[in-house]
Amino acid sequence: MNALADLQPPRFKQGACQVVSHRSRSWRFSRADLVERAGLGKEETTAVSSRHLLLLNLKGASERGQHFLDGRKAEFVRRKPGAILFIPAGCEWHGWEDGAPNAAYLSISVDPALVKKLCTELSGGQPPALSPDLGFEDPVIMNAARGIASEIDDRNPVSTMLTESFIATIFAQLLRKQRFVAPARKGGLTNCHLTRVVELIDEDLTAELSLVQLAEHIGFSVPHFCRAFRQTVGCPPHTFIVQRRLEQAQHQLRATNLSVTDIALACGFSSSSHFSNAFKRVVGTTPLNYRHSWSLG
Structure with missing residues (x-):
């Protein structure tokens, strides 16, 4: 794709739907699109770009689908x-997905030249290779994307300047997250188990x-x-059980108006103080601040 094409709105999803709202802006090395849609059904997904692509799901869930990355399932x-x-520049992503009829997402596309510049200034070397990831949660990346x-x-x-500082945060966290992923080892549980x-x-x-x-x-x-x-x-x-409880709590903080105490008890914590301490230790902020940061205002 040429530079002119990269400045156009991203067209990686194809399907019958109504675009309720679409706000966007381009900067020197990046573009952001905030899109809300209704009447969604099964959608075809196709993306291959000279830019890195980051999507933050704001509303609605993707429940079913099949995806291919560079021709591999x-x-x-x-x-x-x-x-x-996250889809890195040059990676081909295609397939289909289906889910909630109403959805909203934030799309951020970034010129690899900016990531290269940031890595060069930091370490004097080339940026490490980035791998695609079709679904994860990270409060640091989420808050930077919302910024x-x-x-x-x-x-x-x-x-x-502010946007590029947020982008630096996003890619620093991506590099840290992907660099230290433990390789699979023999002797663990099978996928079925x-x-x-x-x-x-x-x-x-x-x-x-127990x-x-x-x-x-x-x-x-x-x-x-x-x-x-x-x-x-x-x-x-x-530790894993606590993580699952916190993930469910994050979802309820985003999607419901339940009190922190009600969410704490519903997710298996003995009290709101126990929940708040565990939440702040793992997520890095309090449950109320997390809920407040989620609102687009």
Whole structure:
């Protein structure tokens, strides 16, 4: 794609729908599009660009689909509000997906020249290769992306500087996240076993599942289960359960008006103070501040 094409609105989704609103702005090395749509059905997805593409799902969920990256089938990831998708420049992404009839997303496209410039200034070297990710949550990236969205309607002369600082935050976090992903090792849980354990946990996040219950659910001894689980997931079962509770709490903070106390109890925390301490330790902010930052105002 040429430079002129990169300045046009992104056209990576094709399907019958109504565009309720579309606000956008371009800067020296980037472009942001804030899009809300209604009447969605099954959509075809096609994207290959000379720019990095980041999508933040703001409303609606992607429930079903099939995706391919550079011609290879990729695992479909259900994306709820708050989920982030990243496609690096030059990567071909195509497939289809279906989900909620009403949706909104923030699209940010970035010239790789800016990322190269930032990495050169930092370390004097070339930026490491970035891998695509079809669905993840990261509060640092989400807040930086929302900072860029807030600049769409602000014509202040310092907007470009602010936007590039947010982009630096996004790519620093992407590089840190992707660089330290532990390689798969033998001796861990199979995908089938891990899926069954996660389904048991998600079935009732308020349940106090013991190691014996988790291990027996897939026919393992407790020592074997703990060893295999940690090797596969990278943390002990209890830590993982807390993470799942916090992920559900984040969703409820974004999607409901329930009080912090009600969300805490519904997600398996013994009290609002226990929930708030765990939330701030992992997410980096309080539940109320997280809910406030989610509002587009």
